[in-house]
């Protein structure tokens with residue numbers, strides 16, 4: 164990292180009273196200049212605790228939206244306004260209304276990878292690291308899990324006493340990790356356990372040794388005694404995996420573990436966003452208010 168650029172970022176953060184939050188899927192050089200890097204749950208919890216008046220988000224839109232929903236008084240700036248998660252748009256309020264009319268005792272459980280409009284018509288949000296815990300604590304018998312079908316199916320397998328209704332949303336990055344390719348990686352590296360994100364398809368989860376969020380995968384590999392691992396999630400996690408475990412080896416499965424939206428974020432865009440304090444995340448106040456309750460409920464139930 165260019166020391167002058169790092170110094171410029173430090174100056175701008177002080178001048179603008181800004182803090183930089185980044186997800187593990189952004190490039191390593193962006194993770195390096197962030198004040199906090201984490202999984203979606205950590206970042207949404209943290210957004211409620213930072214003291215700075217400006218939050219600069221290095222991640223996709225739904226992450227910045229969540230920060231704004233939870234902190235209406237703060238200015239949330241996105242490093243790139245075009246960085247958006249396609250899965251966040253894979254369910255509609257109309258479909259949610261339809262399921263609500265079919266089931267009386269239903270909870271709409273909304274993966275945080277969703278738009279503010281979808282959160283606004285949901286009962287509770289979840290992330291990949293707290294979904295099982297949160298769903299277990301819900302009183303309703305029926306669970307409409309949106310938008311991700313794969314995470315929904317994984318949670319359903321761990322909470323068998325609930326009845327799940329699934330939605331056909333997916334993450335194209337995790338869906339592209341195929342079971343055959345994982346088997347081939349296992350053949351090449353027989354001593355390496357397979358660590359997998361629950362957005363992967365069921366057949367990949369079935370041949371995995373550990374399933375967890377990005378930070379859970381990093382923690383697992385860091386605490387584990389073995390020295391090599393097959394990683395089934397977006398390649399951005401390799402930066403922290405290697406920082407924390409310089410003596411260990413990490414293998415991808417194929418060559419498509421790449422989220423083009425997360426990779427839109429560059430250091431130059433971070434500097435520009437800090438200078439101009441834009442693009443700002445702006446939400447209609449009625450949507451923000453309605454989306455607050457399910458996010459707040461997640462933070463309570465996940466504790």
Ligand code: 13P
Nearest residue numbers: 202203204290291376377
């Ligand atoms: P987590 O960091 O919660 O595991 O989320 C993964 C993801 O897809 C974020 O876009």
Ligand code: SF4
Nearest residue numbers: 223248249334336422
């Ligand atoms: Fe969305 Fe998948 Fe990219 Fe995460 S990795 S932002 S779920 S497309």
